[in-house]
Amino acid sequence: MAKIEKKTKRYPSDLTDEEWSAVEPFLPKAGSTGSPRRTDLREVLNAIRYLVRSGCEWRMLPIHFPPWQTVYWWFRRLARRLMFRTIHEIALMIDRARSGRTVEPSAAVLDSQSVKAPAAQGTRGYDGAKKIVGRKRHIAVDTDGRLLMVNLTTADIADSAGAQIVLDALVKRWPRIKHLFADSAYDRRQLLDKAAFLDFTVEIVKRTEAAFVVLPRRWVVERTFAWMTRHRRLVRDYEARLDVSHAMIDIAMAALLIRRISHP
DSSP: OHHHHHHSSSSTTSOOHHHHHHHGGGSOOOOSSSSOOOSOHHHHHHHHHHHHHHOOOGGGOOTTSSOHHHHHHHHHHHHHTTHHHHHHHHHHHHHHHHTTSOSSOSEEEEEEEEEEOTTOSSSOEEETTTTEEEEEEEEEEOTTOOEEEEEEEETTSOHHHHHHHHHHHHHHHOTTOOEEEEOGGGOOHHHHHHHHHTTOEEEEOOOOSSSSOOOTTHHHHHHHHHHHHTSGGGTTTOOSSHHHHHHHHHHHHHHHHHHHHHOO
């Protein structure tokens, strides 16, 4: 990390030249007509990555970046085009190929995480088990911990109920996945019946009585949550809209993969 930080302009979250060359082809090109584009998209992405990593507010972006209104306008435009999700998924497949795996995974691990959501109006609930008022992130990761799918719900939604939407999305986006790992919270008849209908095999990894034991496959998804919360914007869900919250997760996980690919 120290060597990579020397390549950045100001902050550790800034894009290096190698990372920018990998991301630039996905960004919208300047129009051939009309006034020329005055905004540097590299600086826009630097500002967005800084915000996600540091957890600051839009209005508190440092003066080194473009005006926060400009950064937010570009963020909303790229999020509506699903640009952050596209970059993340392509980086995921490249990273899998780089590590000697097939491009598309064949197994996934399910889990959920409840986080406080102070700004969510009408889209948050109370998780009685975790004593948290907020939202719940239902995720599926591959067996190395790369994020494959995320479903955001109110915190009062059961793990098995939120996972059903994840299963529907996995069938469409990652059709080669046939085996799922999950904990005892997913050992519910309705979820297992749906998994069988969608041609999934669910393996329930149950917790042992011994304390501080690393559970097979289960530790991978917990590490993914740790990667997420390394980005302070994701420690809590500060977004009022679900699509914006989803984009923040895509930005954080894509930044991790792009840095891993560009600086092996």
